[in-house]
Amino acid sequence: MKKILIIHTAFIGDIILSTPLIKKLKAKYIDEGCSITYVTTPAGASVLKNNPDLDEIIAYDKRGAHKGFKGLYLLGKRLNYKGFDEVIIPHRYLRSSILGRLTGAPKRIGYDNASGGFLLTKKIPYDKSKHEVEKLLSFVELDSFADDQLSLYPSEMEKEKIDEIWKKNNLEGKKIILLAPGSKWFTKRWPLEYFNELLKKLAVKSEYRVILIGGHEESMLNMYIDKNIINLMGKTSLLDVAELCRRGDIIVTNDSSPIHIASAFEKLHIIAIFGATTRELGFFPWSKNSEVLENNDLDCRPCGLHGGDKCPKGHFKCMLEIKPEVVYDKIQEYFN
Structure with a gap:
């Protein structure tokens, strides 16, 4: 062997x-x-x-x-x-x-x-x-291989944990929208105030339930909260998030790891917001059930492989010009 x-x-x-x-x-x-x-x-x-x-x-x-x-x-x-x-x-x-x-x-x-x-x-x-x-x-030569789907494997423990969240919040029959506002790099983060504006729009829709996901750093963010919003930031493992992605309908995320977790599950529609980075860098969503929102009118993109701590040009138009209304309309279009 x-x-x-x-x-x-x-x-x-x-x-x-x-x-x-x-x-x-x-x-x-x-x-x-x-x-x-x-x-x-x-x-x-x-x-x-x-x-x-x-x-x-x-x-x-x-x-x-x-x-x-x-x-x-x-x-x-x-x-x-x-x-x-x-x-x-x-x-x-x-x-x-x-x-x-x-x-x-x-x-x-x-x-x-x-x-x-x-x-x-x-x-x-x-x-x-x-x-x-x-x-x-390309590391492995094998002509007949066709299974290029990403694969993650939540265990029974993760499934039972998410089952409890589903029951506690009466999520059965609701349209589930995951929001992932985090990223290590500032220029990859859609503005927090834009995420909060989007949350306010989504929260009034009784058929929607929004689940906030992220790590401990994101748990410190001042997010808009409502009875129709479930904040799980800092409360889930990576495979917990994978199980949420398996059950969810839409995820709105920056160019960060949730894109790739989400790409392992074909049912989930990915709305990815790209600022400093572009398709040519090789890290766009791998899932076909995805769309990317970006400002293609800027000649300064990409400004780095991983983004950065500040906009090199000082205007941050790559993110600021993607308005909350645009993302909300994309969610509505998908559900309709």
């Missing part, structure tokens, strides 16, 4: 986008069999839980237990004992290339623009014109 290791310690969204790669590896070695181990961040490990195609998930805590070169070396030594045949390294940072080398695997595959590329045995082209999922799938 072939022993394969994936090293990917990027953002949560990147990890979710790698789930078709996992399926493609399994499909390639379906006859001889393979075991797949995935090394990722603690957050990445939590969102990959219950994936039936993974034999082991190892959390690489580069800011905690595995901090510094000593932590990297000890993790590499642990991985070396496992005797991997092949290591796939989509993360283009030096630390990941070093970790791949420390495993001692005879075959180490990464992108041709990766830092520490000399530590790889095979380099594949990093094609900027492709979506991130397509880039990741």
Whole structure:
């Protein structure tokens, strides 16, 4: 049985986008069999839980237990004992290339623009014109593979938790709208006052129920609250959010990880609001049941791969010119 290791310690969204790669590896070695181990961040490990195609998930805590070169070396030594045949390294940072080398695997595959590329045995082209999922799938050669759907696996525990929320708030039969106002980067965040204006419009519709989702940072936001709005920010795990996405009708989100969680569920309609970033960067919603709202009249977009802490031009037109009325009308159009 072939022993394969994936090293990917990027953002949560990147990890979710790698789930078709996992399926493609399994499909390639379906006859001889393979075991797949995935090394990722603690957050990445939590969102990959219950994936039936993974034999082991190892959390690489580069800011905690595995901090510094000593932590990297000890993790590499642990991985070396496992005797991997092949290591796939989509993360283009030096630390990941070093970790791949420390495993001692005879075959180490990464992108041709990766830092520490000399530590790889095979380099594949990093094609900027492709979506991130397509880039990741290029690591594995298999002509017959067609299952490129993102895959997340909420457990019975997550399902029971969301069941309780459904019952407590009488959500059965309602049109469920998820709102995700967060992002790590300022220029990826649609203004909070715009989200609140949208909430006020949605709250008066008796057939709608709005669920606010996000992490602990988002739980500090001053969001508009009403009896028809359920605030779950800071109260859910990533797989809880996945289960909410599985049941929801629409999600309104910035360019952040909820886009990619939502893309794993075909029923959910995604309305994604893009400011600093664009389609060409490769991280648009992978789901066909999606639409992107953006200001295409600006020549300053994109202003960075991950956005930034402030608008370089000082006007922030990419977000400010996408008004709440536009998003509300899109929701109405979809339901009608």
